[in-house]
Amino acid sequence: xxxxxxxxxxxxxxxxxxxxxxxxxxxxxxxxxxxxxxxxxxxxxxxxxxxxxxxxxxxxxxxxxxxxxxxxxxxxxxxxxxxxxxxxxxxxxxxxxxxxxxxxxxxxxxxxxxxxxxxxxx
Numbered sequence: 001x002x003x004x005x006x007x008x009x010x011x012x013x014x015x016x017x018x019x020x021x022x023x024x025x026x027x028x029x030x031x032x033x034x035x036x037x038x039x040x041x042x043x044x045x046x047x048x049x050x051x052x053x054x055x056x057x058x059x060x061x062x063x064x065x066x067x068x069x070x071x072x073x074x075x076x077x078x079x080x081x082x083x084x085x086x087x088x089x090x091x092x093x094x095x096x097x098x099x100x101x102x103x104x105x106x107x108x109x110x111x112x113x114x115x116x117x118x119x120x121x122x
Contacts, residue, residue, distance in 0.1 A: 002027035002068035003045055007037065007103060009062055014086040021080055025073045032103060034058035041065060041106060042099040059107050063090040089114060 004027055022029050032044055037058050043050050045067055081087055090110040098106055
């Protein structure tokens with residue numbers, strides 16, 4: 001089954017839209033509390049809490065991490081978030097590499113990539 005890790009998604013409308021999409025596309029949602037952001041992505045997906053390193057201060061950005069989505073479902077999911085007005089800036093698909101990163105490492109990488117992309121557009 002596909003899974004979606006949710007970080008700092010507090011807007012009730014956005015949470016409701018994610019819930020609707022989870023039922024439609026048959027994926028489970030996993031809320032990741034701030035005190036588990038130091039754990040590996042793969043551990044968060046399996047319910048484990050093994051830290052990668054010393055815990056850093058929690059990040060406050062919204063972030064979604066998708067695992068096990070079929071290509072068509074992933075595209076539909078992302079388009080629906082955009083279409084309904086509930087975008088999330090930081091999004092990632094779990095890969096062979098980033099599954100071993102902490103959520104903090106993934107967050108920092110996504111922020112850096114976002115900054116680079118925005119600079120290129122200007």
